[in-house]
Amino acid sequence: MPDIVHKPVMAAEVLNALNPRPGGHYADGTIGGGGHAAIILAASSPTGWLFGCDRDGDGVDAAGARLAEFAGRFEIRRGNFADLADWVPAASCDGVLLDLGVSSRQLDCAERGFSFQHDGPLDMRMDTRQSLTAADLVNGASADELAKVFAELGGEGDARRLARALAHRREYQKFETTRQLADWIERISPRRGKKAHPATKIFQSLRIAVNDEIGSLKRGLDAAVKILKPGGRLAVISFHSLEDRVVKDFGRARSRDYTFAGELDVPELRESRVPDMKWVTRKAIKPGKAEIMENPRCRSAQLRVMERI
Numbered sequence: 459m460p461d462i463v464h465k466p467v468m469a470a471e472v473l474n475a476l477n478p479r480p481g482g483h484y485a486d487g488t489i490g491g492g493g494h495a496a497i498i499l500a501a502s503s504p505t506g507w508l509f510g511c512d513r514d515g516d517g518v519d520a521a522g523a524r525l526a527e528f529a530g531r532f533e534i535r536r537g538n539f540a541d542l543a544d545w546v547p548a549a550s551c552d553g554v555l556l557d558l559g560v561s562s563r564q565l566d567c568a569e570r571g572f573s574f575q576h577d578g579p580l581d582m583r584m585d586t587r588q589s590l591t592a593a594d595l596v597n598g599a600s601a602d603e604l605a606k607v608f609a610e611l612g613g614e615g616d617a618r619r620l621a622r623a624l625a626h627r628r629e630y631q632k633f634e635t636t637r638q639l640a641d642w643i644e645r646i647s648p649r650r651g652k653k654a655h656p657a658t659k660i661f662q663s664l665r666i667a668v669n670d671e672i673g674s675l676k677r678g679l680d681a682a683v684k685i686l687k688p689g690g691r692l693a694v695i696s697f698h699s700l701e702d703r704v705v706k707d708f709g710r711a712r713s714r715d716y717t718f719a720g721e722l723d724v725p726e727l728r729e730s731r732v733p734d735m736k737w738v739t740r741k742a743i744k745p746g747k748a749e750i751m752e753n754p755r756c757r758s759a760q761l762r763v764m765e766r767i
């Protein structure tokens with residue numbers, strides 16, 4: 459497949475947040491096609507260093523090829539950013555970037571099964587070494603489990619009815635391809651004038667579940683705190699409210715000088731702690747109009763920036 463070089467999302471804003479400079483150490487936990495990594499390495503020339511990882515082997519290969527001109531200044535490993543602190547030295551980084559979700563490369567590759575715009579196997583694994591696929595979930599999880607996934611990870615309002623109907627339908631025909639599932643959802647949940655395809659939320663929820671994206675994000679944010687130097691910056695680009703909420707909750711908890719056990723913050727039960735992160739900008743930064751016109755896929759991107767104390 460020809461390698462289309464995509465411009466990284468919110469490039470100027472990411473550079474502004476991380477302010478890469480010669481001699482600095484940076485980590486890109488979602489190196490993908492190497493777009494952000496390339497601008498970080500270019501901005502920190504000639505001596506900046508980058509640790510990079512991606513769960514996707516194709517992403518790792520693509521990033522390696524794209525970054526060839528910076529040979530000797532980076533180390534890339536295939537793996538989950540949740541495990542960054544296992545191999546990136548503690549308190550060594552001046553900046554960490556997480557550009558969440560899937561890449562255009564993954565979405566556009568039918569065989570990966572991420573998108574219903576193309577017909578492919580119901581797969582959706584970012585790391586193809588993992589055994590659980592979207593087909594396993596769709597054909598194997600109970601109706602209750604599926605309803606929970608659709609509602610909690612996709613915000614699907616009709617989750618219970620769809621999950622029950624799906625569990626009934628798979629008894630006589632299993633779901634194997636993306637189109638088969640998307641067409642079936644469209645048949646039992648017609649668009650009725652809505653712009654988005656009725657399978658959008660279901661596909662999002664299955665992808666998040668298959669890749670345990672929320673669990674990985676929580677662990678990845680904790681790993682970022684460990685590898686950042688005091689004064690180092692963490693920049694996170696999220697693409698939907700569920701991810702953004704995890705980032706916001708993390709920022710709030712880490713910048714507070716107290717913790718509390720359980721769900722409710724009861725002042726009498728607070729325990730003091732030393733904050734280890736602070737917000738650089740409390741509000742999320744959004745892409746500008748010109749970038750959205752050029753790359754409509756970035757329209758839901760939100761960048762949040764924190765600093766290690």
Ligand SMILES: C[S@@+](CC[C@H](N)C(=O)[O-])C[C@H]1O[C@@H](n2cnc3c(N)ncnc32)[C@H](O)[C@@H]1O
Pocket residue numbers: 465466467487488489490491492493494495511512513514517537538539540557558559560561562584674675678
């Ligand atoms: C939006 S793309 C990143 C694009 C990249 N910033 C660039 O400029 O080319 C997201 C990438 O993150 C990877 N990814 C998502 N969650 C991950 C995780 N928990 N650990 C490692 N990589 C992950 C995906 O495989 C995908 O390649």
